[in-house]
Amino acid sequence: MGELRLMKGNEVLAEAAIRCGCDGYFGYPITPQSEVMETLMERQPWNETGMVVLQAESEVAAINMVYGAAGSGKKVMTSSSSPGISLMSEGISYIAGAELPCLVVNVQRGGPGLGTIQPSQADYSQAVKGGGHGDYKMIVLAPSSVQEMNDFVDLAFELAFKYRNPSMILADGAIGQMMEKVELSDYKERWSDEEVIEKSGSWATTGKPSSRERNVVTSLELDSLKMEENNNRFQEKYRRMEAEEQRYEAIQCDDAEYIFVAFGTSARVCQKAVEIAREKGVKVGLLRPITLFPFPKTIIGELAKDVKGFLSVEMSAGQMVEDVKQAVFDAGIIRPVAFFGRMGGIIPTPGEVVEALEQKLLKEKR
Amino acid sequence: METKDIIKPENLVYGKSELLIDTIMHYCPGCTHGVVHKLIAEAIGEMGIQEKTIGIAPVGCSVFAYNYIDIDWQEAAHGRAPAVATGVVRLNPDKFVFTYQGDGDLASIGAAEIIHACNRGENMLVIFINNGIYGMTGGQMAPTTIENMVTSTTPCGRDSELNGYPLKMTDLVAQLPGTSYVTRQSAQTAAAVRKCKRALKKGIQNVLDKKGTSFVEVISTCNSGWKMTPVQANKWMEENMFPYYPLGDLKDSEKGEPVSKN
Amino acid sequence: MAKVKGAVVVDVEVCKGCDLCVQTCPEDVLALHREVNSRGYHYSFMKNPESCTGCTNCAVVCPDTCITVYRAKVRA
Missing domain, CATH: 3.40.50.920 (Rossmann fold)
Structure with a gap:
């Protein structure tokens, strides 16, 4: 049995990220999820596992840092709450278009606009239907307990890498703020550079050796027929998720x-x-x-x-x-x-x- | 000696860099992007760092930079290249990461990202192509468009009362403690190109030496957007842009090292 | 005294006829051809090959990297 603790949902997200071998977190403070980054900064995982934690200048920057790091094959995440997720939607669309794995956590609050800081589930459609521009889908996991805030971090990364697609944990302010008993996961090693190349070297920007063609992470394709082909590939992937991942x-x-x-x-x-x-x-x-x-x-x-x-x-x-x-x-x-x-x-x-x-x-x- | 006797491999003094991909660039005739792409390829090749280089391409005419230089690339959303580069370099601190950005990308929509990346002193090189206009979208006003310059959105010339003043991004980032080397170059003459290449190599070396952000602005032409021939555009740039954007080093943290004079 | 003599090879199909190499050449070696390449550009060529010193200025300023330069020492 893993380590038992009484913790807040948001704190558990941070703890689970460190324990599952996450390489990096980029975020920007917003209520009601600021404890995620605060906990990470307090824990200083860079001393323990080497995980990087950076407070970005905005949600826009944070999601693009995730894009960059994910493009290099690393296991990276961000978290925010509803208005911040709206700002990140452009970046999420690019990440889906470039087929990069990553984790985005939305600890929802009430909207529209600046709305309220109290819990809400009004970002359901944004999360499951796309949110940003273009035809894309995220894998969306909905925890209903602090325990699932722990369990779904690892699962979200697993699914993200399985499908080379962004995953989202769609929580809400209540799950993020409540304290419950949680059994923490055991530590997993972060991937070494060699493991990253082994897993993702065919597409990630790990630096071009003479042994392979250059890797280009992009969502751009001006040839409409090719862009439709890309879309068909994405849709086929989403259908595969529907066939295999309903939970x-x-x-x-x-x-x-x-x-x-x-x-x-x-x-x-x-x-x-x-x-x-x-x-x-x-x-x-x-x-x-x-x-x-x-x-x-x-x-x-x-x-x-x-x-x-x-x-x-x-x-x-x-x-x-x-x-x-x-x-x-x-x-x-x-x-x-x-x-x-x-x-x-x-x-x-x-x-x-x-x-x-x-x-x-x-x-x-x- | 006949020309055919000179054209022999042993007499080669200037050839295409192996890192430049064998394809015809999509840029207009005379475009400065082509020159700077060539310099980047040459610099990376000469410094032997192809395997550790990751380039971040912008949105704008140079969105396809990744089609021309044989390294790993990531294509960023408009203006976000410094954030994308931050993500790459923070998790891959031993890689050489650079962004390649135009003036709309860096100075307008991505102003926040570039200021904060430079302020954090992200260990990367920023290559800033400033031609004072939006090339790809058809010649609209850029934040760096100089006063009175005619563009498709300032048909009577840029009026500072209406449009604000041309933004000197390079002067701004030079103020930030995170930058180590900030310079403004050009590429309209052979001497300028050679000097620009030295600046790029110095920026790269600074990144390899983990000195924080290096920033190389290249005052450039967009002869199509400016509606001139390439030769006229070079002249116009020298006469009109250089007075507002004077060339030279704005910051060089390596005190005591003489600044290159040619 | 050793003298140098140069020659350039223009990749005609890559050249876009921007004229920058012609203007930069200190010896007036280059010119734009009357003929056009398959993309319709008047490509650059050595009009006065005997004057070329192989200084590389033309290749250095070329945005399309379509000029290769050779240089050999000749005995005067």
């Missing part, structure tokens, strides 16, 4: 007549709502997407056969609900898919969720 947790879904679909903090609320509903005699289950892209549509399609309806519960105006509807539709089944959410930094209460279930699904049926 979820199903809680009390076996006998359920209704399903809450919720991720992150909302899923924690819904877990309690399942209990309350069952006490009231309504058989409800919770389907918690862990990967938001690829969205776990297969399991939703399967559940649709046996249940009477879905309630998508989100801390937004209703973004994931569109994907739930699409998954049910794609399964060729007609089932009501309703939505309940709070916005602006408000976390719904379990009571509100059950009430919404009664109003939006049970009432219509009876």
